[in-house]
Amino acid sequence: MRKNSLYYAVLIANLFSLSVFAQSDKEPEALGLPGDNLNLYAVLDVFQKSKTLEDFEKSINDKDNNINNLDLDDDKNIDYIQVVSEKNGDSHSIVLQVAVNEKERQDVAVIDVTKDKNGKIVVQIIGDEELYGKDYIVEPADEANVSGTPNPGYKSDGTVIINNTTTNNYSTTNNNASNVSSVSAWPVVLFLFTPLYMPYVSPWHWGYYPPYWHPWRPVFYHNYWGYHSHFYGNHYYHRTVVIRNPGRYNHYNNRRNTSALVRNNRANGNYRATYDGRTYKRPTAPSTRPVVRPSERPSGNRPSTRPVSPSTNRPSTRPISPSNNGGTRPAVRPNVPNTNRPSTRPSMPTTRPVSRPMPSSRPASSNRQSMSRPSGSASRMSRN
Numbered sequence: 001m002r003k004n005s006l007y008y009a010v011l012i013a014n015l016f017s018l019s020v021f022a023q024s025d026k027e028p029e030a031l032g033l034p035g036d037n038l039n040l041y042a043v044l045d046v047f048q049k050s051k052t053l054e055d056f057e058k059s060i061n062d063k064d065n066n067i068n069n070l071d072l073d074d075d076k077n078i079d080y081i082q083v084v085s086e087k088n089g090d091s092h093s094i095v096l097q098v099a100v101n102e103k104e105r106q107d108v109a110v111i112d113v114t115k116d117k118n119g120k121i122v123v124q125i126i127g128d129e130e131l132y133g134k135d136y137i138v139e140p141a142d143e144a145n146v147s148g149t150p151n152p153g154y155k156s157d158g159t160v161i162i163n164n165t166t167t168n169n170y171s172t173t174n175n176n177a178s179n180v181s182s183v184s185a186w187p188v189v190l191f192l193f194t195p196l197y198m199p200y201v202s203p204w205h206w207g208y209y210p211p212y213w214h215p216w217r218p219v220f221y222h223n224y225w226g227y228h229s230h231f232y233g234n235h236y237y238h239r240t241v242v243i244r245n246p247g248r249y250n251h252y253n254n255r256r257n258t259s260a261l262v263r264n265n266r267a268n269g270n271y272r273a274t275y276d277g278r279t280y281k282r283p284t285a286p287s288t289r290p291v292v293r294p295s296e297r298p299s300g301n302r303p304s305t306r307p308v309s310p311s312t313n314r315p316s317t318r319p320i321s322p323s324n325n326g327g328t329r330p331a332v333r334p335n336v337p338n339t340n341r342p343s344t345r346p347s348m349p350t351t352r353p354v355s356r357p358m359p360s361s362r363p364a365s366s367n368r369q370s371m372s373r374p375s376g377s378a379s380r381m382s383r384n
Contacts, residue, residue, distance in 0.1 A: 026232065028225040030280035034262070034271050035131035036221055037069035038081075040109060040138045041231035043096070044125045047111060048140075051187040053094060053200040057083040060096075061213055066227040069218050070108070072262050073100040074270045077215035081108060082202035090115040091248045092192050097257055099206035106130065106259035110252055113192055114245045121184045121193075122244045130258055130266070135241040135285075140183055220276045232283075239286050 050056035079098045086093045094111040111125045127136035
């Protein structure tokens, strides 16, 4: 008993140590696409902290933030990410794009901010298919599942100026955690829906950049992933494959910017150098199966087919066969002897008489003899 108890105690201790090690040692994940070098979780987190779109553009291009690691033109230097916004009613599209040369621009991602009829605001960042593949979407988690501040290290004065009136609509204290978790309380979202907001278009372009920005060499992916590994598996942002405002996104998607240079670099494998010859597991994509299965189970085929089969086949054949047993069996058996056996036997004698009259030749020979004999008989008669 003591040996068994000691064995189980050691086994439990080993399992516990393995689980703790697995949680602390996170394995890097990679899409194998250029978008691996711009973490959309980190971009959305910076968007949540920014007060204006200009501040947002400056933050994602700041070297100290370790967010931008894109080198789409493959010149071994980081590309500057421009921010261009569009407004259509209560919908905003904030596009992140890179000028890869004087004539071509490549969209990296688009942030969709929409207010519905009930006043609820939805925020999503959607990665461009050329850089992230299809349906790579990151959004804030459900407010009901978030407790505390989404950014404990973020400190803000909570001051928003609307129409020259200072209002304190944002707080990072734990007492107002429900307001912090709501996207409607993000400073940049408040800024987008103020009456004085005007769509922002970055004044910088190819060859003209802000004085505070200078390009630097990109880092290898395993180092870049380590900067943002804490975003994976967190409770504040998660991936999805559902676009909340498909009409607005389709309107943007018809006018998105793509670059032939980026497509060629991707096809030629020029972006693989960032992985330093290493291989990584692919991130797990969200599944839509839990949404589909509940709708199919109530309307399945099994309940509808099982009651139909016994009512149509088995009861219909069994009552009919016993009622006709007496009539079918006599009707079948008399027909067999009447049609086959009597018909063949009488026909046999009809053929045989046809062959037997052949002995008529024999009487013919006897007749010949009789025909020849009368001469003798006649002579005998004459003698008598």
